[in-house]
Amino acid sequence: MDTARHPIALAIEGGIAIATLDRPPVNAIDDAWVARLEAIVEEVQARDEVRVLWIRSAGRAFCAGADLALMRERFASDEGRARMVDLTRAMQKVFARIERSPKVSLAEIRGPALGGGLELALACDIRLVADGAKLGLPEARLGLLPGAGGTQRLARICGDAVARRMILAAEVIDGARAVAWGVAQECVPAEQLEDAARALAQRIAAVPAPALAACKRCITAAVDGNEDGFAAEVEGTTMLYAQAETQALVRRFLAG
Known part of the structure; x- marks a missing residue:
């Protein structure tokens, strides 16, 4: 168990690496958050015994997207906006590493997964959501776009129609609709979500690693x-x- 205070904690339990988003109150994304996720992906890749990367949150929110204080600080200048673009590139890079990894990735979404938070979840192989979770890519409402892979992965996973509806209408949906629209694979009552995610992670971790990698x-x-x-x-x-x-x-x- 990694006991140092990080925006994302890491624990290894047999063949399962548990990455817990822990930056209260909403696990907002900043440079340190992205760097920590990159380090976790690097460590998980290097550990042969790990077969599953299980991403969850310590609090109610999964991840509500970019740090608003950071955006306020940087958005006022050309240089600051350029740094926000750099952050978007860094998010794209680490999310792509998760997607391409031979390890199976599982997102346990208890609460809001918005913007970059949903983009992280979309990079995972499997998404389990609580019935009361809120998922969306609402960037267009601010005159922006979901640039950390959101337009590409949502369209690929759910199809053109769903991607256009969610992104162009800046729509936020609940867990049941997320499953109905193909954004997630399973919706579970919130009180059962952790147990369901753990059981699925353990089931996958029991599969031989070469078979998982070849299937992916x-x-x-x-x-x-x-x-x-x-x-x-x-x-x-x-x-x-x-x-x-x-x-x-x-x-x-x-x-x-």
Whole structure:
């Protein structure tokens, strides 16, 4: 357990890395927050025993987006606005690392996930939401756009129609609608959310790491179209057949 005071705490429990957003009151994003998330992703990538990155929050809010005090400070000058663009680039970079990682990422969304907070969740493989959670990319209402990957990932995950409705109308939706629209995979009563997320993280962590990585690669190939997904399946199958763990698991299965 990382006991130092950070905007994001990290704990390793077996094959699960638990990243807890802990910058009260709403886990607002600033440069230190992004740097800490980058360091956590770096550490998780380096730990072979970790198979799941579970991102959650210590308080009610998951992440309400950019730090408003920081925006006030920087928005008044050209230099300050340029620094905000740099922060957006840094967010894009770390969210892309989470998305591309061979580790499976899980976002547990208890409360508001807005702007950059939802963009973080969209970079994860799986999103579990509380029924009372609020999710949205409301930047257009301020004359802005969700620039840390929000336009790209929401359109890819939910389709053109949902992305246009949510982003152009700056709409904030609840957990049930998030699932109905494909923004999240499951909606759970708030009091059951942590247990549901833990159970799912443990289920995934029980899967062999090479199989998780190979499956993620093939799914990404299907979504992005930058790689022949059928060839990736054959290559992945060949690699997995050679794994001692796979051979033992298949033999046990075939033995009944």
